[in-house]
Amino acid sequence: MNGAFNILNSYRHSGCTLMSVVFLLLIQLWTPMGVVQGQTSIEKMAADGYALRFSDTTASVRIQTEALTLAKTKNSKTDEAICYAYLAMTYRRLLQLKEFTRYADLSYETANQAADNRAVAYSNWAMGLLRSYIDDKASAVDYMLKAYGLFVQLKEYAYCAKIGADVSYLFYPGSEANVTKYADEAFRYAMQSKDPESILHARLAVGSYLLDSAGGGDLEQWQKAVLFFKETIRQAEQVEDAIVSKSNIGIAHINLAVLYMNGPKPIDEKAFLSHLEQATYIGRQYSLRNIYRSSLGLQGQFFMQKGDYRTAENLFKEGIAYQQTLPYKDNDLLATFFGCLKELAAQEKDYAAYHEYDTYFNKYNKLKYDEATQKILQNTDARFESEKKLALIEQLEKENELERKNKFLGYGISAILLIGLVFMYRSYYYRQRYFQNREDILQEQQTNSELKVQLMEKESLEVLAEKLSLERRLLQSQMDPHFIFNLLGNIQSMILQNDRVVAVSYLGKFAKLTRQVLEQSRMDRICIEQEIQTLKNYIELQQLRLNHSFDYEIQVDETVDSTVYIPPLLLQPFVENAIEHGLKPLVDRRRGFLKVAFHLDIDADILECTITDNGIGLGASKSRKIDASHTSLSTRITDERLALLYPNNPSVQLKVTDRNEEEGAGCVVFLSIPLI
The missing domain is CATH 3.30.565.10 (Histidine kinase-like ATPase, C-terminal domain)
Known part of the structure; x- marks a missing residue:
């Protein structure tokens, strides 16, 4: 697919395949929710609040906070950890990294105190999403697989379906076998759960690898993928009111439109435009920027290829005008659409318009690059802060283990007192020395661990700063x-x-x-x-x-x-x-x-x-x-x-x-x- 705008360029990933873009949309836009069994009243209250994250974010956070307060009042560490996990995932939806990190860490710490499989499953889920958000893919896979295994044991099939699908995305593109394995498992669990949202999410995971296999020019694979996505949309529209994550419906429409565009020629223009119009409507109605940008941009690209420059220009300008009416500014989206207008002007040899669009393109592209650099720094800080907290939690667990051992040894010393005063004195004396040495060693290890974490943080930030400085000077020298x-x-x-x-x-x-x-x-x-x-x-x-x-x-x-x-x-x-x-x-x-x-x-x-x-x-x-x-x-x-x-x-x-x-x-x- 040629031209200034296509669904691949909208994410600016050089050499990215169609399947990887679909994965990016899914990872950015899907949100876990579903009807589950075995919920307490507090967990259900938090889940109900979380379901409002699209329609009323203020009420969503308020209800979840009330559920957390109730869990603390009842001194239920399990419900407290689950409430923290829901709040973490809510702030992920709101793109607030600081609060996302704080609640994910609190969920993980509280779940370890509760020692309950349900709480541990939720906390690992939240930590897996956090690691994925800050681009730590290896750790994200570890946490998500642990959560996945625990929910399988608990027979919470709705959650198994969603996490299994997300694990499938995380394995792409390194392991095609694991991508297929976890997507198929997610689909089986979704059918067992009978939860419409879980079924849609799992079908999108299966559809993603079908999309990838259809890109090789195999007509039979292409027809199979088209029929699968048509059925996915049909099922989703029948139970649309039960699906909270409307973005997944938009993704299904975009995937089907992309299949038509890359399929046999001539393409089915009516079907292609119909699905993109549906996706555009969903993107605007629920403020889903990636859905809106991809659907509107694909329409513009289609009309550019047909030579209908005026329709393409109107679509790109519509996207810019809509963005400028919003209270926030999406520099990536603006740079993308101005880039499209710039290429359109070049096609028509309108150099005055090309110069004007190029000025805006460079402006928003620079702002986008500055935001990306800032995000890298924020993710680095978040990664190190999270690692430090996990190291402290591990250290506290060692200290608690040592305290438990000391208790048992104390009981042993009491028993020894009955044997004789002399033997008791000798046992007490030597054991006290042993405990003191162990405590000194533990304190020394703790001090070394803290110094090591500080040194790692300082060295990593220095290396990152040096690399960024060198990249800036490299660009200037080119x-x-x-x-x-x-x-x-x-x-x-x-x-x-x-x-x-x-x-x-x-x-x-x-x-x-x-x-x-x-x-x-x-x-x-x-x-x-x-x-x-x-x-x-x-x-x-x-x-x-x-x-x-x-x-x-x-x-x-x-x-x-x-x-x-x-x-x-x-x-x-x-x-x-x-x-x-x-x-x-x-x-x-x-x-x-x-x-x-x-x-x-x-x-x-x-x-x-x-x-x-x-x-x-x-x-x-x-x-x-x-x-x-x-x-x-x-x-x-x-x-x-x-x-x-x-x-x-x-x-x-x-x-x-x-x-x-x-x-x-x-x-x-x-x-x-x-x-x-």
Whole structure:
């Protein structure tokens, strides 16, 4: 599916499959609720309050708080832990991480005190959702599986269905077998529970892997997935009033619309648009931003592909207008829709409108990136705070265990007193020494644990801050302002000279290069083909900027596999230096030439990269830099990156030297990168 807007791009996950997007929608929007057996009156009161989380959040929190107060009054640790778990999941729905974390931790701590399987199941459920929310997937799976096993023992099949489905999502995409296993188990438990909401949630989990299998072009699989989702929607609409999580109905409509769009051509336009209209209605009625954005965006994308630009434009503008009427501002949604309008303007060659939409796109995209960075920091803080609390809980459990042992030993000492005063004195004396030593050791271990947690927190935050700082400086070093301004000036000159076809081509290359730099700067690794493509775009734009005063060649040995992965944006700064400080000053002396070569040392598993130019050389370049306004930071930034990526690795080398005299003037940059 091509174009500025599609359901994959709406989440900005590069290389994301259709199934992963469906999983993201489900994980973000599903909410656990259902009719269960074995509830106490307090648990039922909390569950009833939780059911109001969509329609009346104020009443929802108030009723759950009253249930918690009643549980404390009755001194019921089990009900207290369950109430804390419901409050945690409610604040998850409200996107309040601090309160979500606090109540999840309280639920877990209280459940351990209660030592009741029902309370432990709820608390592990809440902790699993918290870990998933802060992107700690491994811990989330552990907590959710523990909750899942306990609810299976309790025969609470409605909860088994929901948690089993969520476990299925967490295993994607690492284990296809587990995705299918837990989705199918969730469906069986849902049918046993006869709870409409659990059945819908489980059917969506099964439908998700059917969606993925239908994406391979198999007509039979596609028809199977279509029939499954049609039946899912039919069943959901029959019991719509009993389903609290209306978002799941919207997801079913979107999934079916995506199946039509990616299915056999020509597509069933009437069915496709009908399901998207239903999803749009649900998204607006219940303020479900992801449902609304995906449904409206897919409609716009469809009309763009048909060439009906006015309808597509109206849909995108409708999305923007609706967002601006809300009390909050969704920068991701606004950036997405302005990006769609920008591409639509490019299709119609309306450059004035393109410039206007691009201004808004960049504004909201920056705000979205700032929010994402802030969320990463908040999630990091929440993760460490939660780990510290769990460590303290574990320490308290050890202390309680030691106290219980001391009691039994005290009883033993009392029995020994009956044998004789001498033996009693000796036993008391040596045991007191033993207890004191154990207490000293315990205190020392506790102090060491606290110091270790503090050190881990400090080191992790320092590493994160250093990484963010390096990423910012890396971005700044990739796109030199002189390069951007001169390039745009050349493109403008082409437009004024009516050479618009070439100008649009180079403008497209520039946009693609900018997007590649922004996307790759947040990746840990990219394949060698992506790095070469980025270098080609950059060098060709530099050729335009310098009036094609030099040629270039990129040589890849047959020893280099195209799937070799390296850190992103590692070579571009050195290519920039070669052009800016080596080839550019040549003027009319001779025609410049730049060569980038890749060679793989198979025995050492090291990728060797060589950048050679026939410019003025290091000595002449350094003498010119005295009055130059541009200062290259490539060597220092690359050294810092390599130190972070490959600490104390002797295979990492970075050398910048002049060429041999017999080869002529110029400079050679040699960089070796270990692939292990």
